[in-house]
Amino acid sequence: xxxxxxxxxxxxxxxxxxAISQSAADTSPSAHLTVAxxxxxxxxxxxxxxxxxxRYGVGPSEHCEGEHRxxxxxxxxxxxxxxxxxxxxxxxxxxxxxxLNFDGATHKADVxxxxxxxxxxxxxxxxxxxxxxxxxxxxxxxxxxxxxGIEAAWHAVMVPLLFLIxxxxxASGEGIEIEHLLSDVILRILNSxxxxxxxxxxxxxxxxxxxxxxxxxxxxxxxxxxxxxxxxAIQFLGARTPQSAINEVVRRSAPPAIFLWAQLRKxxxxxxxxxxxxxxxxxxxxxxxxxxxxxxxxxxxVAEDLMAACSDIERAVGL
Numbered sequence: 001x002x003x004x005x006x007x008x009x010x011x012x013x014x015x016x017x018x019a020i021s022q023s024a025a026d027t028s029p030s031a032h033l034t035v036a037x038x039x040x041x042x043x044x045x046x047x048x049x050x051x052x053x054x055r056y057g058v059g060p061s062e063h064c065e066g067e068h069r070x071x072x073x074x075x076x077x078x079x080x081x082x083x084x085x086x087x088x089x090x091x092x093x094x095x096x097x098x099x100l101n102f103d104g105a106t107h108k109a110d111v112x113x114x115x116x117x118x119x120x121x122x123x124x125x126x127x128x129x130x131x132x133x134x135x136x137x138x139x140x141x142x143x144x145x146x147x148x149g150i151e152a153a154w155h156a157v158m159v160p161l162l163f164l165i166x167x168x169x170x171a172s173g174e175g176i177e178i179e180h181l182l183s184d185v186i187l188r189i190l191n192s193x194x195x196x197x198x199x200x201x202x203x204x205x206x207x208x209x210x211x212x213x214x215x216x217x218x219x220x221x222x223x224x225x226x227x228x229x230x231x232x233a234i235q236f237l238g239a240r241t242p243q244s245a246i247n248e249v250v251r252r253s254a255p256p257a258i259f260l261w262a263q264l265r266k267x268x269x270x271x272x273x274x275x276x277x278x279x280x281x282x283x284x285x286x287x288x289x290x291x292x293x294x295x296x297x298x299x300x301x302v303a304e305d306l307m308a309a310c311s312d313i314e315r316a317v318g319l
Contacts, residue, residue: 125141
């Protein structure tokens with residue numbers, strides 16, 4: 001298998017996921033990377049990079065006459081470091097401050113080692129998927145999850161592997177059975193982590209659903225598992241949840257937060273936001289998925305990734 005470099009976990013075109021790119025000329029010391037290229041590499045939306053540059057000063061340092069400013073390899077290293085700090089729970093403003101002081105040596109060994117370990121595991125799981133070895137897939141993903149938690153396992157292993165297998169199928173038209181096997185394994189692992197047992201921090205469960213005819217549910221299953229890991233009670237309605245079901249749950253339980261997922265643009269119906277019944281206290285409405293457009297969701301927060309969704313919900317339940 002070709003070697004891949006894996007960074008972070010969000011693209012606008014896919015699930016909350018990881019941008020995967022072959023190690024190529026754009027990783028050379030003299031690389032001049034566009035905003036789009038860097039966004040793919042570290043797994044954030046281009047708009048997020050522009051915000052980081054404008055708000056925190058963590059932006060491209062090189063400029064060629066008559067061209068847009070480009071990111072250097074040093075800029076990329078700082079952004080990778082910043083993204084890893086944010087994923088670890090550091091506030092963006094503090095992560096930006098640390099990244100601006102990043103000299104390429106501080107913590108470099110630890111960061112590089114973790115990337116290499118995750119990279120090797122993805123290679124192993126890729127081979128297991130092609131061999132249809134369900135047991136090895138489950139043990140490898142579960143072991144990483146046990147060591148690092150839901151969020152880290154999702155962004156560092158599960159989604160990169162899904163993208164790798166999915167892109168391979170799209171390119172060749174073959175191997176759909178491999179993608180189905182992998183998706184089933186991941187869903188089983190995540191669902192096993194969604195628990196109603198134990199003491200919860202919130203008396204009123206958070207509502208989570210894929211709306212309308214939306215069948216994609218991997219990302220919200222990961223969210224449900226991550227919240228359960230934090231001891232947050234949830235009402236997980238899953239895929240293809242109609243407006244009537246959401247409204248009835250809201251009337252009966254007055255959830256502190258409502259998370260609505262839309263993978264596809266045709267399913268991102270804003271009436272799911274505007275028609276939610278009025279209850280007290282008023283719930284925080286959060287939307288996620290590339291189907292939503294930020295300029296069309298007045299009255300709701302847009303979660304760019306799993307970490308942002310978890311943070312918003314934690315605040316809504318008083319953590």
